[in-house]
Amino acid sequence: MDSVEVVLAMLLAVVASGYLVRVLPLSLPLPLVQIALGALIAAFSTHGVTLDPSIFFLLFLPPLLFLDGWRIPKDGLFRDKGTIIELALGLVLFTVLGAGYFIHWLIPAMPLPVAFALAAIVSPTDPVAVSSITARVPMPKRLQHILEGESLLNDATGLVCFRFAVAAVLTGSFSPASAALSFLWVALAGLAIGVAVTRITTFAQHWLADYVGEENGSPILISLLIPFGAYLLAERLHASGILAAVAAGISMSYVELSGRALASTRVQRTAVWNTIQFALNGTMFVLLGEQLPDMLRSAADSVEQSGHLNRWWLLIYALAITFGLTLLRLVWVWVSLRLTLFAARKKGEPMQTPHWRLVLATSLAGVRGGLTLAGVMALPLALPDGSPFPARDLAIFLATAVILISLVMAGIGLPRLLQGLALPEEPAAQQQEDHARHTAALAAIHAIEGAERKLLLESTDAEIYQLAATRLIALYQRRLNGSHHDHNEAQMLRQADKIETRLRLTAMQAEREAIFRLARAEEISDATSRRLVREIDLLESRYR
Incomplete structure (x- = not known):
């Protein structure tokens, strides 16, 4: 099967998954069905798709993150900004430290810097995976918006930690001060670039339309190009392209309030973006399934790196790491909630204690996805002296397994956990x-x-x-x-x-x-x- 045929087969699999998820007797999450179809494509293709992390980031993440930023309710995003920042910044750092030491203790053969790199790349939740899960689960709107906001903003924290952990493996040194300054530049510059690209582009578009006119499809095409422009410019300036795409989308929602776009343009643009979102979301998980057989084959080599001969240890490691991540998330959410309730009572503000099932659901909704896969695939092949990067295959396999297990846990566990729970109304x-x-x-x-x-x-x-x-x-x-x-x-x-x-x-x-x-x-x-x-x-x- 040629490359073009593989791409067409993946798009067909995305279409088929939408129907299969409705006819299958089990209530399976849509991403899992798409992953299974991707593995089926790999079984019938003569050569697999070579996943280049940089191309993957460029093609998939900018438009999806831009659209999520565009459509996420801004009143909820700014209302719960404290909680979102706690999860996007504090929880990621807490997870990197806790999971890094836990992974090194669990697998002594994996060096501590490599364990921190693995913990960093599996710590941020994936916005595409979170949206795919929460869209099909009866969940309070406020909690859904918090989870979406967290997944949009925590990528920069996780990727910066990942970058410095890999640098520590390559150079043997780590500078906290340099890491802090780098994080500030990556985050703040990324946000500023995203806002600037959207504002400048839309201003130029409106100016040209007023003076020389424009074709009917031009505004739609411009909206498709904005996220790529913001992402590429931010990456060129060594800032966060991910945050730039998110900020561009949020800024686009404010530009829309000017009412300059024609009604027909808005209707057509919505249809175009809905199609792109459906296609890219599905293709990401189909591609993950297509990569799965090769990763499983490399798992045999990873067993020796872990210091064991029995391959079942790999599954034990994957389950232990996933449950460890969930437990760390639960601890952080519970402590954060208690501190918030204490502060509210101290100020005399009325505050209702959430049901324990909502707290557990928040912990279970920490879904990993394509971002984790692309990030871990970016691990270097060799050290500066030419020796192989330590435990690289093992880290890739464990990250992939965490993605799959977290999807299964959230997709199957969340509906049952929230079933029958009286959701608060939003008058x-x-x-x-x-x-x-x-x-x-x-x-x-x-x-x-x-x-x-x-x-x-x-x-x-x-x-x-x-x-x-x-x-x-x-x-x-x-x-x-x-x-x-x-x-x-x-x-x-x-x-x-x-x-x-x-x-x-x-x-x-x-x-x-x-x-x-x-x-x-x-x-x-x-x-x-x-x-x-x-x-x-x-x-x-x-x-x-």
Whole structure:
């Protein structure tokens, strides 16, 4: 099977996985089904796909992280920024230290710096894997947003730790001061570059569109290129390309609030991005499955590196490391929660203690994915003196096994852990939506009245204009009154249909502008505004 055929087979496997996960008798997580299909492709291909970590990072991570940053609710991200930073920074460092010493104690044949490198690359959760799991699990929205925010930001911490652990293996030395300064530059410069690329690119696009016009597909193509530009520029400046892609996506969500994009562009762009997200998410896990047979074959050589002859020790090591990571995460989450509750009570703030199952679910949701695989594959082949990098094959196998076991634990354990748990309602979100709909309806009525007066001056057929405007105002008035009763409506004339279409388009534009205005004033969340604007865009595309 040629390379092109392998790629096509992987895309077909992604499509097939969406159907298989619905017909299989067991409730298997979608990533596991895709990994199994990838292993099936490897069994029938004459040569496997050579996984170049740099190409993998470039092709898969920037668009997926950009989209996650674009769509993650910013009100939740900033509201829980303290908790997210604790998990993205504190938990990763805690895990690297705890898991590093544990791995070295468990496998004495693995040098301590290599154990720290392995612990660093398996410590950050993978945003793609987390999204794939949480999207199919009944989970409180706030917890889901915290997990997504953590997975978006903890990559930089883990990769910096990984980089310095590998450097310690190669040079035999480690400088904490240099590591701290490097982390600050990698993180802060990456975030700044991401914001700058989005702002400059969109400003240039709008300026060119105003002065010379643009093709219909240009805004969509530009949105696809922004994450790659931010990632490549950050990597060129030795900053975090991952954080640059995330920051570019978050910045893009604020650019969207200007309302400059056409309704048809937003609808088409959403469809394009949804397709890309589905294809890349699935291909990542199919590719992981395709790499799996070769990794299992190299596991036989890894047994000798671990100091044992029985291959079952590899499974014991993988299970022990995965459970150790889960236990460290549970300890951190529990201690962090207790400190938060203590601080809240000290300030006299009301604070509800989460159910123990939610705490355990937070620990179990630490899923690893393609980021861990690509990172561990980047381990050098040899030391500066030409000798083989110590325990490289063993580290790659253990990282792969941790990915698989964490996916199985989360995919199978989370639904059962949260089953029957009364999830807290979120009345604030419903109140925001009601407020936005009420404000948009008022804006639409005012816009219809203004357009009606203007049209009456342009035509002598006042009765038809009044009929169309009255019917449309009645529609919005029923929304204001909360009435959902059906009303028998008279047959409209063809002329009235055309006039009503014009009035509807005017009203929808006013609705959209009112919703954007509320979002800019932070009276509603960007998630609420995005959902309502999409409803209006879809309706407008029908009338146009």
